[in-house]
Amino acid sequence: xxxxxxxxxxxxxxxxxxxxxxxxxxxxxxxxxxxxxxxxxxxxxxxxxxxxxxxxxxxxxxxxxxxxxxxxxxxxxxxxxxxxxxxxxxxxxxxxxxxxxxxxxxxxxxxxxx
Amino acid sequence: xxxxxxxxxxxxxxxxxxxxxxxxxxxxxxxxxxxxxxxxxxxxxxxxxxxxxxxxxxxxxxxxxxxxxxxxxxxxxxxxxxxxxxxxxxxxxxxxxxxxxxxxxx
Numbered sequence: 106x107x108x109x110x111x112x113x114x115x116x117x118x119x120x121x122x123x124x125x126x127x128x129x130x131x132x133x134x135x136x137x138x139x140x141x142x143x144x145x146x147x148x149x150x151x152x153x154x155x156x157x158x159x160x161x162x163x164x165x166x167x168x169x170x171x172x173x174x175x176x177x178x179x180x181x182x183x184x185x186x187x188x189x190x191x192x193x194x195x196x197x198x199x200x201x202x203x204x205x206x207x208x209x210x211x212x213x214x215x216x217x218x219x
Numbered sequence: 220x221x222x223x224x225x226x227x228x229x230x231x232x233x234x235x236x237x238x239x240x241x242x243x244x245x246x247x248x249x250x251x252x253x254x255x256x257x258x259x260x261x262x263x264x265x266x267x268x269x270x271x272x273x274x275x276x277x278x279x280x281x282x283x284x285x286x287x288x289x290x291x292x293x294x295x296x297x298x299x300x301x302x303x304x305x306x307x308x309x310x311x312x313x314x315x316x317x318x319x320x321x322x323x324x325x
Contacts, residue, residue, distance in 0.1 A: 147225075147315045147316055147318055149315075153313065206251070207268070209265075210264070213261075
């Protein structure tokens with residue numbers, strides 16, 4: 106049972122390069138999320154998708170775009186990476202958004218932007 | 220004021236100790252609350268939900284105080300394996316606290 110799978114696990118970029126972080130879940134969940142985690146900051150929501158075909162901004166969306174490709178997949182794109190985007194990125198999914206939803210997380214992508 | 224605040228710790232306690240963490244939130248419309256556990260360099264995993272009447276799961280007890288807008292996590296008889304960072308989550312707006320780091324020492 107894979108749960109939430111993120112690729113790649115590690116990535117090093119140069120400033121200005123672009124890349125897409127991939128996320129897929131096999132739990133038939135409706136909602137998916139992208140977070141970043143920086144030391145001392147906890148998890149901050151970048152974007153989320155309450156259901157297939159919808160996406161909404163979270164707390165820190167600037168510099169990112171997302172695509173909910175289908176129910177299983179939710180990708181995060183950095184068009185022009187900046188050193189401030191060095192972080193650990195987690196994808197999560199839940200059956201629903203809002204009350205009583207439990208989120209399941211992928212193992213994370215560790216991104217360094219030089 | 221941050222929307223969800225936790226004491227970052229670290230809390231260093233001996234095995235067998237009882238330790239408690241609090242998490243305050245600012246959105247009074249919040250309806251659901253959770254505690255997650257995160258081991259070093261790993262993803263967060265659900266520890267327990269927090270119910271209005273308080274709930275217990277083995278050595279762990281979670282409580283909600285709506286009037287003062289905080290949730291708490293009590294760990295009894297601490298084990299070495301309890302060493303981790305504990306994150307509170309307020310789901311009205313999917314906010315995570317920054318986490319409280321716990322180290323249980325022999």
